Amino acid sequence: MISSEKLKEILSKQDILEKSKLDTAFKEAKKSQQDLFSYLLENKLVGADLLFEQIAIFYKLPLVDLKNQNIRKDILFLIPEPIAQTHEIIAFDQDKDKVKIATTDPTDLQTIEFIKKKVQAEVEIYITKPDSIKEALKQYHQSLEAEFEILADDQSKKIQEKDLTELAHDLPIVRVVDTLLEYAIFENASDIHIEPTEKKVFIRYRIDGILHDVMNLPKSLDAGLVARIKVLSNLKLDEHRLPQDGRFKISKNQYKISFRVSVIPVFDGEKVVLRLLNESTKIISLQELGLQKEGLDLVSANIDKPHGMILVTGPTGSGKTTTLYTIMNSLNSPEVNISTVEDPIEYRMPRINQSQVNTKIDFTFAKGLRSLLRQDPDIIMVGEIRDKETAEIAINAAMTGHLVLSTLHTNDASSAPQRLINMGVQPFLISTTTNLVIAQRLVRKICKNCMISYNLDKETINQLAQHFNIKDVLDFLIKRGLISKTKASLESILFYKGKGCKQCNQTGYKGRIGIYEVMDINQIIADLINQKATADKIQDAALANKMMTLNQDGFIKAVKAITSVEEVLRVTQD
DSSP states (O other): OOOHHHHHHHHHHHTOSOHHHHHHHHHHHHHTTOOHHHHHHHTTSSOHHHHHHHHHHHHTOOBOOOTTOOOOHHHHTTSOHHHHHHHTEEEEEEOSSEEEEEESOTTOHHHHHHHHHHHTSEEEEEEOOHHHHHHHHGGGGTTHHHHHHHHHHHHHHHHHHSOHHHHHTOHHHHHHHHHHHHHHHHTTOSEEEEEEOSSEEEEEEEETTEEEEEEEEEGGGHHHHHHHHHHHTTOOTTOOSSOEEEEEEEEOSSOEEEEEEEEEEETTEEEEEEEEEETTOOOOOGGGGTOOHHHHHHHHHHHTSSSEEEEEEOSTTSSHHHHHHHHHHHHOOTTOOEEEEESSOOSOOTTEEEEEOBGGGTBOHHHHHHHHTTSOOSEEEESOOOSHHHHHHHHHHHHTTOEEEEEEOOSSGGGHHHHHHHHTOOHHHHHHHEEEEEEEEEEEEEOTTSEEEEOOOHHHHHHHHTTSOHHHHHHHHHHTTSSOGGGOSGGGSOEEEEOOOTTTTTSSEEEEEEEEEEEEOOHHHHHHHHTTOOHHHHHHHHHHTTOOOHHHHHHHHHHTTSSOHHHHHHHHOO
């Protein structure tokens, strides 16, 4: 990236920012050990488009956007992928005697000179933005499958002759694994699935909660792939009959990713699943979670209470841990001692004492929690309440002056008390200690680059009517002021979806956000819990107390063009 001093000079000459503001920004950026470029963007003092426009004008170079540009493979590979990534420079077009190169930093003369020598031609330099380069870099991976086929043919005989240790360090195998991992990082995947079958190895990535086929590799690469991942995660190479778990990290300037590895024997070999945890991701604020104002006010009020229990419920992969980490982050201060017992520790948080469950040495949630109570905690986070012992210790901690945060596997907020009762916990303990129950799901956000509006057809409305009470939905949207009484029909409401583009890999979605229901345990609900009332009766009492349901929150986000109706239907139907 362009140096802070050079950027200051450019902005001074172009008169983009007042001198006093620019000087202050320069000092503050230096003070926080940040480059001026990032500081200006983060604090919204200058927009990225304007910034790069001015850089282009200053250097008298054309500005190019590569986001929707298909680059010919022979031109793209003129610059090796590692150099393109590290120096944010890419070859995108070629004339008879000139190669067109896009860069975010025209002052990186050393790299430009290296490329001139490598391509043995004159280069024409263009300026482009980092997100434009990031999109173009994905094209390096688009022809991977064909390359791997050729590689597999060349390697199949050699692979049969090598033992697993040699195979794991074989350069072509190393390259295949590195590329699979890098591609997953670029695509913001949360999981990589490597699945052997009789004749092929299928690679799938989970992106925004949905599994996508990425490529099929030849079966001859299977042993090498598994061996390489086992070496990286320090697992036994010669163990093929028992499941194994491990982890490893990849640290680069652009990212720091921790991989959690699970290997399990299947009929045609060993299936490997890698969970990607981005350690450089900033913990978001409560406001960014996606809670509506009423829910946000309830959460904010309850996390300020000195004791009691806050439960977050939902199925696996619904973002419960992220919500707990966000709450802990907002409570994290020198005045309180926050301790956790987790399985696994997904993100490291400064000033928070995080313990990892280890069943091999009998370090369970219950034992960890019992030990934490001797550590003078103010706030305790238990990764999950799975059994009566853990539930009772957590409830006793909440009764004796601690704020306890935990998760439960239930489909909605009103089922949480029933789940604890089924574990064998006394109802009066639940009603007196539980302050709040949050139920949540994650919905995919509509891609802003290809969003279109549309009206629902009759077939879709009939399908929705099987799952939702349409009249209740319409009444709720009218009360919220999102639709008028004169347009009180689903046919007349404008909804939104993504038609699919290069930025979202033709899915129509990019990123995820939560939908929530937040149940405050008031006296009426506490009395119902004591009477062992059903989840339906507790739900009715919560609705009478103006609780917003998951469906309602989903429809608000659908009308506001954040997500689609189809997404709300997908995640709320259990």
